Amino acid sequence: MNILVLGSGGREHTFAWKLVQSEKCNNLFVAPGNSGTAEIAKNVPVGVNDFEGIKEVVLNNNISMVVVGPEDPLVNGIHDFFLNDDALKSVNVIGPQRAAAELEGSKEFAKEFLDRHNIPTAAYGSFTKDSLEKGYAFLETMKPPYVLKADGLAAGKGVLIIDDINEAKSELKNMLVDSKFGEASTKVVIEEFLSGIELSCFVLTDEENYKILPTAKDYKRIGEGDTGLNTGGMGAISPVPFANEEFMQKVEDRIVKPTIKGLKKDNLPYKGFVFIGLIKVGDDPFVIEYNVRMGDPETEVVLPRVQNDLVEIFQAMGNQRLNEIELKITPQAATTVMMVSGGYPEAYEKGKEIIGVETVEGSIPFHAGAQIQNGKVVTSGGRVMAMTSYGETYQEAIKKSYQNIEKVKFDKMYYRKDIGFDL
Ligand code: AMP
Ligand code: GLY
Numbered sequence: 058m059n060i061l062v063l064g065s066g067g068r069e070h071t072f073a074w075k076l077v078q079s080e081k082c083n084n085l086f087v088a089p090g091n092s093g094t095a096e097i098a099k100n101v102p103v104g105v106n107d108f109e110g111i112k113e114v115v116l117n118n119n120i121s122m123v124v125v126g127p128e129d130p131l132v133n134g135i136h137d138f139f140l141n142d143d144a145l146k147s148v149n150v151i152g153p154q155r156a157a158a159e160l161e162g163s164k165e166f167a168k169e170f171l172d173r174h175n176i177p178t179a180a181y182g183s184f185t186k187d188s189l190e191k192g193y194a195f196l197e198t199m200k201p202p203y204v205l206k207a208d209g210l211a212a213g214k215g216v217l218i219i220d221d222i223n224e225a226k227s228e229l230k231n232m233l234v235d236s237k238f239g240e241a242s243t244k245v246v247i248e249e250f251l252s253g254i255e256l257s258c259f260v261l262t263d264e265e266n267y268k269i270l271p272t273a274k275d276y277k278r279i280g281e282g283d284t285g286l287n288t289g290g291m292g293a294i295s296p297v298p299f300a301n302e303e304f305m306q307k308v309e310d311r312i313v314k315p316t317i318k319g320l321k322k323d324n325l326p327y328k329g330f331v332f333i334g335l336i337k338v339g340d341d342p343f344v345i346e347y348n349v350r351m352g353d354p355e356t357e358v359v360l361p362r363v364q365n366d367l368v369e370i371f372q373a374m375g376n377q378r379l380n381e382i383e384l385k386i387t388p389q390a391a392t393t394v395m396m397v398s399g400g401y402p403e404a405y406e407k408g409k410e411i412i413g414v415e416t417v418e419g420s421i422p423f424h425a426g427a428q429i430q431n432g433k434v435v436t437s438g439g440r441v442m443a444m445t446s447y448g449e450t451y452q453e454a455i456k457k458s459y460q461n462i463e464k465v466k467f468d469k470m471y472y473r474k475d476i477g478f479d480l
Contacts (some may be wrong), residue, residue: 058368059084059119062098063105064126067395067425067443068353072124072367073098074423075360083334086118092434093424105130108138116144122371125152125329128350132210136326136342150328150376153349157325160273160347164191164246166207167347174319176312178344179204179249186233186243191393193226195247203252204248205229209241216243218250224472253338254479255345256297257355260313260331261370266379267317269309270330271362271386272297273355274480279402281475288402289440292394294451299337299480308335308342316347328374342426345435357423357443392454393445394476398426399469401439409436409467418447436467451477 058081062072070093076082077097083371088111090100103110106129115123125131133156152158159166171178184192196203203225207215215238219225232242237468259270264300273295279285300308312333320327332348332355351359360367364385373379407426411434414422423445426438444462448454455477462472 058121060122061086061115061120062089062124062126063130065089066353067423068351068356069126070094070423071356071360075367079366081368089115092427095429106133108135112145115148119332122149127170129159131158131349151371152329153327157320157327158349161349162210164208165244168246170319174315176315176344179251181246181248183244183246189233192229196222196225201251202250204250206246207232207242208244208246208371211238211241213287215241222390238375251336251343253336253340255336256300257352258308258335259359261379262331263328263374263377268379269313271295271359272300273358275352275355276473276476281473286402290354291473293354293358294392294477295362312342312344317400331409335358354393354395354443357393357445361391361445362387389447390451390454391445391447392451392458392460393443394472395440396442396462396470396472397440398436399471405439407436411436411467413465414462417461420444420457
C-alpha cells in the first residue's frame with residue numbers, strides 16, 4: 058500500500074519511521090516532510106493546507122491511506138474534502154472530520170461538549186466583545202489566578218494565566234476588543250484555575266471502538282524548572298509514573314468513555330487520535346483541553362513504545378475494526394529531549410548546519426525543523442531535533458538522550474537539561 062503523511066515536524070518523522078517498519082507499506086510519501094523523512098520516504102513539496110495539491114499527489118501515486126499530522130488541515134476540513142470527492146472518497150484518512158475537529162478549533166465548543174457529557178473540567182464562562190461587561194463581572198466571581206483562553210487556534214499562544222484582577226480585565230479587553238490574538242480571540246473562555254500536575258492521554262478511535270495509547274508528559278516551558286515562555290514542547294516522557302492503574306481507570310471511566318460516546322451522540326465523525334490534555338487534581342483527572350491529533354513531542358515517546366504494526370492499526374480504524382487490535386506496548390520507558398534554535402520561541406536564525414547526527418548511538422534522532430540544503434542538513438525551524446531513547450526506567454533513558462545530544466552540534470543550539478525533573 059502507498060501511504061501519505063502530512064506535516065513536517067518531529068511527530069511526522071516518527072510516524073514515517075514507524076510506518077516504514079510495516080511490510081504493508083510499499084511507498085511512503087511525506088508532504089512536505091523534513092530532512093529526517095527524506096532519508097526514509099519521498100518528500101513532496103506540497104503544503105498541508107493545499108488540498109488540491111494533496112489530491113494530485115494522492116491520485117498520481119495511488120495512495121490509499123493519508124495520515125494527518127497537524128491540526129490545521131483537520132480544522133480546515135481535509136477529511137471532508139476527501140469524502141466529498143469521488144476520486145478520493147475511498148482513501149482511508151486518519152484524522153477527524155471538520156465538525157469533530159472543532160474540539161480543538163474552538164475552546165468554547167470543547168467546553169460545551171465537556172459540560173453536555175458530564176466530563177470533569179474547570180468551570181467556565183464564554184464572552185465576546187458585546188458581553189465584555191459580563192466578562193468583567195464573571196472575573197469578579199472567580200478566585201485568582203485567572204485563566205483566559207482565546208477561543209480559536211492561536212499556535213499554542215492563546216492562553217493567559219494572570220494573578221491580578223485588573224490585569225485580567227485589561228487582557229480580556231485586549232483579546233476581545235483589540236484582537237490580541239486576531240480572529241482567534243473574537244471569543245474568550247474564562248476558566249477556573251486548576252492546581253495539579255499535567256499529563257497527556259492519547260486515544261485511538263474508529264467511531265465505534267477505542268484504544269488507549271501510553272500516557273506521556275511533555276515539558277512546555279523554554280526554561281529549566283518549567284519557567285519562561287511556552288513552547289510547542291521541549292521534551293517528553295512515557296509512561297507517566299504517577300498515572301498508575303487506579304488513576305487510569307478513572308480516566309477511562311470518567312473521561313475516555315463519555316468522550317467517545319459523546320462524539321457518537323453528537324454526530325461528530327472521528328477516526329483518528331484524540332489527545333486529551335489532563336490535569337491531576339488530588340487523585341482525580343480533569344480535562345484541560347482536547348487536541349484532534351497526536352502531540353509533538355509526545356509522539357516521539359508514545360509511538361516508539363507501540364510494538365504493533367501501525368499500518369494494521371490504521372487499517373483497522375478505517376474498517377471500524379479497532380476492537381480486533383490488541384495493543385502491545387513495551388514496558389520500557391521512552392524519553393525525548395528537543396534541541397532548539399537559540400532564541401526560540403521568540404526570534405531565531407535558520408540555516409545552521411547540523412553536524413554529528415550520524416555518530417548518535419543507542420538513541421533515535423527524530424528530525425523536526427531541519428531540511429536538506431545543498432546536500433547538508435540545516436536548521437529550518439525553532440524545534441530542530443528530538444533525541445529519543447529507551448530505558449528500563451525513564452532516568453536511564455533520559456541519560457542516553459543527553460549523552461547523544463552531546464554528539465550533535467549546530468550554532469546556538471539550546472535544550473533543557475532537566476526533562477523529568479518533577480517526577
Ligand atoms: P491549553 O492551550 O488549553 O492546553 O492551555 C495551555 C496551558 O495552560 C495548559 O497546558 C496548562 O498548563 C494551562 N492551563 C490551561 N487551563 C488551565 C486551568 N483551567 N487551570 C490551570 N492551568 C490551566
Ligand atoms: N506538545 C503539545 C502539543 O502537541 O500540543
